Amino acid sequence: MTNIQRVIEKLIEPARRFESTTDILVKGSANVDVEGIVIAFMLTQEVLEKAISIGANMIITHEGPFYSHDNWKEAYAEDPICNAKLQVIEEANINIFRFHDYFHRYTPDGIMVGLIRKLEWEKYVEENQPTATILTIPKKSVMEIAMYVKEKLGAPFVKVVGDQFMECERIGVLAGYRGGGELVIPLFQNQHLDLVIAGEGPEWEAPEYVRDAIHQREKKALIMIGHAVSEEPGMEYLQSLVQAYFPHIPVHYFKEKPLYQIY
Incomplete structure (x- = not known):
């Protein structure tokens, strides 16, 4: 035992x-x-x-x-x-x-590994940072990416700031409560990103930064997918790790129903 x-x-x-x-x-x-x-x-x-x-x-x-x-x-x-x-x-x-x-x-972050795997974006990863993953994907519009992410993660909704028709290649992905300005804004600046996809963060920080960037005719966009939605794939990935470590123990992953109802 x-x-x-x-x-x-x-x-x-x-x-x-x-x-x-x-x-x-x-x-x-x-x-x-x-x-x-x-x-x-x-x-x-x-x-x-x-x-x-x-x-x-x-x-x-x-x-x-x-x-x-x-x-x-x-x-x-x-x-x-x-x-x-x-x-x-x-x-x-x-x-x-x-x-x-x-x-x-974990190196890379176990939660981020699960999220990127769930999105099937492993081949587009350029860099795994401690709090973010940087990717270059084939060009898609903000709306196409938002709908893809929503479908792949089984999310009831995502929140978008930016021009839905803007094409994106350079993306930063952050899971959980990493959508605050102190993490998102430097990524936009230093990684020359078109789009950031994050779990959650204060609405008056990164979203307002993107709003002002757009007003200044900068091509920036933000997709907030929710804290649980962004981290659940990591815990699902953990199930496979634990099952491999302990094949003699039954290991189950339970995903909860979406928390919010949208009216």
Whole structure:
């Protein structure tokens, strides 16, 4: 049998060693034998219940299970929603490992590898930076790229800033909460990009930069695809890695339904 600690050690092995306050065993015991693993971008109540129903006793989640980048907030200690979820976890003896910082520190970033693979853009990659991937793709319009990305990722929508008919070749891709101006604007400047595709970020930073660039007759565009949409492919990719590491353990990837409804 393989215990929880062995799985954790294998997961963090490819990353540069450092002290992470997020990537910890949030609940459970490192000495417990693993009977089944569920991997998810977000440990929602539904994912939790599905994991229990199939007999998995380890969940690897990218984001924190209690509605914060912190794994637990004392301010939520009396909240009934948090406590109901916590009770289910404890009663089912579920072991939860948060796998965020270490996966982002793979070389290249594991989340980005999954996203680029899902988009089938591996052959267009020019450079993998710590927080972004730079690509040169065959010329396509902003709208063509937006519709392609939406379809490949199964996204209910994407948000676009820019001329939908503008042709693009040089693209920067950033997953998760990396769509802020401090990352996006230098990419436009230094990499001579036509388009940036990002997960999410403040609407008054990169989107407004692109708006002003367009007004100045610069050919720039931005596509925001959403935090979960941009990082879920990375966790799906993680399933293949964990299954290869531990072929004797059942490993499942659960993708949640889209969070937002568009009216």
